[in-house]
Amino acid sequence: MTPLLELRDVHYAYAPTLRMAGGQRPPALAGVCLAIARRARLAILGANGAGKSTLLWHLNGTLRPATGNLLYAGKPFDYSRHGLADLRQRLALVLQESDDQLFAGTIREDISFGPLNLGLSEAETAARVEESLAAMQLNEIAELPPHQLSHGQRKRAAIAGALAMRPELLVLDEPTAGLDPRGVDALAGQLERLHASGIAIVFTTHDIDFAHRWASEVAVLQHGRVVASGAPNAILGDAALMARTGLRLPITLAIQAAVRGSDQKHSTETGA
Amino acid sequence: MLRSIDSCACTNRWRNHSEAVAVFCSGLMLCAMLVPPWPGAPLVVAVSLAAVLAGGGVSARSYLRSLVLPAGFLVTSAIGLCFSLGWTGGWHVTYSPLGAQTALATGLRALAAISVTMLFSFTVPMPRWLALLRRMRVPETLLDLILLTYRTLFLLNDGLTAILRAQRNRLGYRTPSRAFHSGGLAACALFVRAINHSQRMERGLAARNYTGRLVVLLPPSSTRLRHLLLALAVPIFIGIAALLATPSVPFP
Numbered sequence: 001m002t003p004l005l006e007l008r009d010v011h012y013a014y015a016p017t018l019r020m021a022g023g024q025r026p027p028a029l030a031g032v033c034l035a036i037a038r039r040a041r042l043a044i045l046g047a048n049g050a051g052k053s054t055l056l057w058h059l060n061g062t063l064r065p066a067t068g069n070l071l072y073a074g075k076p077f078d079y080s081r082h083g084l085a086d087l088r089q090r091l092a093l094v095l096q097e098s099d100d101q102l103f104a105g106t107i108r109e110d111i112s113f114g115p116l117n118l119g120l121s122e123a124e125t126a127a128r129v130e131e132s133l134a135a136m137q138l139n140e141i142a143e144l145p146p147h148q149l150s151h152g153q154r155k156r157a158a159i160a161g162a163l164a165m166r167p168e169l170l171v172l173d174e175p176t177a178g179l180d181p182r183g184v185d186a187l188a189g190q191l192e193r194l195h196a197s198g199i200a201i202v203f204t205t206h207d208i209d210f211a212h213r214w215a216s217e218v219a220v221l222q223h224g225r226v227v228a229s230g231a232p233n234a235i236l237g238d239a240a241l242m243a244r245t246g247l248r249l250p251i252t253l254a255i256q257a258a259v260r261g262s263d264q265k266h267s268t269e270t271g272a
Numbered sequence: 273m274l275r276s277i278d279s280c281a282c283t284n285r286w287r288n289h290s291e292a293v294a295v296f297c298s299g300l301m302l303c304a305m306l307v308p309p310w311p312g313a314p315l316v317v318a319v320s321l322a323a324v325l326a327g328g329g330v331s332a333r334s335y336l337r338s339l340v341l342p343a344g345f346l347v348t349s350a351i352g353l354c355f356s357l358g359w360t361g362g363w364h365v366t367y368s369p370l371g372a373q374t375a376l377a378t379g380l381r382a383l384a385a386i387s388v389t390m391l392f393s394f395t396v397p398m399p400r401w402l403a404l405l406r407r408m409r410v411p412e413t414l415l416d417l418i419l420l421t422y423r424t425l426f427l428l429n430d431g432l433t434a435i436l437r438a439q440r441n442r443l444g445y446r447t448p449s450r451a452f453h454s455g456g457l458a459a460c461a462l463f464v465r466a467i468n469h470s471q472r473m474e475r476g477l478a479a480r481n482y483t484g485r486l487v488v489l490l491p492p493s494s495t496r497l498r499h500l501l502l503a504l505a506v507p508i509f510i511g512i513a514a515l516l517a518t519p520s521v522p523f524p
Binding site: 057060062085088089092093095097099100101102103104105106108109110112113114116117118122125126129143144145146147148161162165 | 275278279282287397398399402419420422423426427430469472473475476477478479480481482483486487488489491
């Protein structure tokens, strides 16, 4: 089956800055190959500077690869104005910092921005706004300006703004950053409902436990390359891989490993 | 203060009746400017105060705290008008009864105008105000600019507060020279933040198919004709009452 989105050997390097020794900058992406299935729940992991955010900016066409290809539903990305508008309707990106996305006077107005840009009527836009507000449980604070909301509420408002575009694929950059455990749980529940409604979800994160708990597939980035991808238990349970890529084991797998190690030690001692 | 006013504007009882409040404030402002300051201005102040506290349900503490700064400017300016500078036989400052009367009249008018402005600021949320201007066909570019300024103001305010706090924690304002240096660094850091933020916001808007216009759905108005009529009647009544009372109530 054709993946919803596919990256084939994508390379990208930022322009060198003046102070950089030798004027060389390591590539941000160095041959990324990744396939995102329809109905995916994919977590992209990696240490700082691994290329996660650069990868996300490629997914919605903001950055264009130096070499390599990106395909949406089997078709190469169309970087024309029309092509990008079409892509961004299908693929919505939620930024790490909600304040970079929320610009309007109230949450309700901000959510209406995307649908109106799609050329929808005011009635259709209003319906989508109500739908998104309900999906992210924002009805009670819809008339407040973003700066009067908590970090978690702003995060939900930013997701609601993306949802109003009715995307097939929702891409989130560090969705759990800055959220307390209750906020993370609430977000997980909301993402669960969105996924159940048929939206594929891709997110980058440093929160290994969240990725292990929520994703059905993980991809590990290192030095701009996908060095491992697959089922969370197999990838995140690989202690050597985690150590090599600057990550750690999820807490549940770490406890399991510790208990296993203790059992083995005990049985060796009793055997002796 | 900025956050307090904004918060009151977004939560007060009249927040959904911006059209009526705008008409009411325009009428009161005309009264403050046109009718004789005595007894017109005190009447305008009293009505504005009653409207904002009793009508809008704004807390008196927030309102009075915000009044301190403009009232301070007003008092210092009025004091200046009460005295005149003489040159005959060397420099001297003398009290001028005529100047005092001018100061009182100007001060009353200004106080009335300030109270009306504050009534508007405390009861009309900025998004509603922008919606009003949009309905009045104010150019889109200007409205986009106002909207972005409003949003950025709070973001930069938060940024500046964090920078100043971090500098104070490391004794950045211990001596005047260090304070000068720290202030300069804070301004530079804020400038860089503002540029970076605008770049990130541009990308964020592009992700939602930004086409060059910040178009959003306008909030529906819940103002009825009776609200507008009431909003018009009160300033008319004040104007007539002030004009009728002027000859009989002596100016203090």
